[in-house]
Amino acid sequence: MPGTSLEGIRPTYTYKVVLLGSMSVGKSSLAYRYVKNDFKELLPTVGCSFFTQTLNLEVATVKFEIWDTAGQEKYHSVCHLYYRGAHAALLIYDITNKETLNKAKLWLRDLEKEFLPSEIVIALVGNKMDLAADREVATQEGEEFARTKGLLFTETSAKSCHQVNDIFMAIAQELLQREQEKASTPSLHRRSTIDLGESRARMGCCQL
Numbered sequence: 001m002p003g004t005s006l007e008g009i010r011p012t013y014t015y016k017v018v019l020l021g022s023m024s025v026g027k028s029s030l031a032y033r034y035v036k037n038d039f040k041e042l043l044p045t046v047g048c049s050f051f052t053q054t055l056n057l058e059v060a061t062v063k064f065e066i067w068d069t070a071g072q073e074k075y076h077s078v079c080h081l082y083y084r085g086a087h088a089a090l091l092i093y094d095i096t097n098k099e100t101l102n103k104a105k106l107w108l109r110d111l112e113k114e115f116l117p118s119e120i121v122i123a124l125v126g127n128k129m130d131l132a133a134d135r136e137v138a139t140q141e142g143e144e145f146a147r148t149k150g151l152l153f154t155e156t157s158a159k160s161c162h163q164v165n166d167i168f169m170a171i172a173q174e175l176l177q178r179e180q181e182k183a184s185t186p187s188l189h190r191r192s193t194i195d196l197g198e199s200r201a202r203m204g205c206c207q208l
C-alpha cells in the first residue's frame with residue numbers, strides 16, 4: 001500500500017556535526033575518508049568547509065552536515081560561531097603529538113560553556129593510528145580522559161581507514177537513542193530539525 005512502506009514511515013533527522021582540533025591533526029582527512037572513502041596527503045582548510053553524508057539505518061535516515069573547521073590559531077576566536085547549533089562534535093587529536101590532546105581538552109572546555117551534556121554528543125578521537133610507532137599519547141590516556149568526561153572515544157586512521165565509519169556510526173546511534181528518550185519525555189526540547197534562520201547564519205559564518 002502506498003505510504004506504508006518502511007521507507008515511508010522512517011523518520012529523517014538532520015544533524016550538524018563539527019570537527020574540532022589543532023592544525024594538521026587530520027580533521028579534513030577524516031571527513032574526506034568518511035564521505036569520499038579516499039585519502040589525500042594535502043587538504044588544507046581555509047576557514048571552514050562543509051560535507052554531507054546520509055545514513056539509511058533501519059530505524060531512521062540520518063543526514064550529517066559535517067563542518068570542518070581550520071585548526072589554525074587565528075580561527076579559534078570565531079569557532080564558537082561554527083559550533084553553534086551543533087548536535088555532535090568530534091574532538092580530534094593526533095596520537096603522535098601530545099600537545100594536540102591538551103588543545104582538545106581546551107576545545108572541550110569551550111563546548112562545555114556552550115552546551116549542556118544532554119544537548120550535544122561529543123567524541124574524543126585520536127587520529128593517525130597508523131603512526132603508532134611514533135605515539136606520544138597512550139590509548140589508555142585518551143580513553144581515561146574520555147571516560148571521566150562522558151565522551152565517546154576511539155582511535156582512528158584517516159589514512160588506513162581505521163574506525164572512521166565506526167565513530168560516525170556510534171555518534172548516529174547515540175543521537176538516535178537520545179531522540180527516542182526525548183520522544184518518551186515530550187517536555188524536553190526537540191532539536192532534530194534545522195531552523196532556517198539558524199542555517200542561514202551558519203552559511204554566513206562559513207564565508208569568513
Ligand SMILES: Nc1nc2c(ncn2[C@@H]2O[C@H](COP(=O)(O)OP(=O)(O)OP(=O)(O)O)[C@@H](O)[C@H]2O)c(=O)[nH]1
Pocket residue numbers: 021022023024025026027028029030040041042043044045046069070071072127128129130131156157158159160
Ligand atoms: N599518517 C597519517 N597522516 C594523516 C592522517 N590523517 C591526516 N594525515 C595527514 O596529516 C596532515 C594534515 O591533515 P589534514 O586533514 O589537512 O588536517 P586538518 O586537521 O584538517 O588541518 P587544518 O585544516 O590545517 O586544521 C596531512 O598531511 C594529512 O595527509 C592519518 O590518519 N595518518
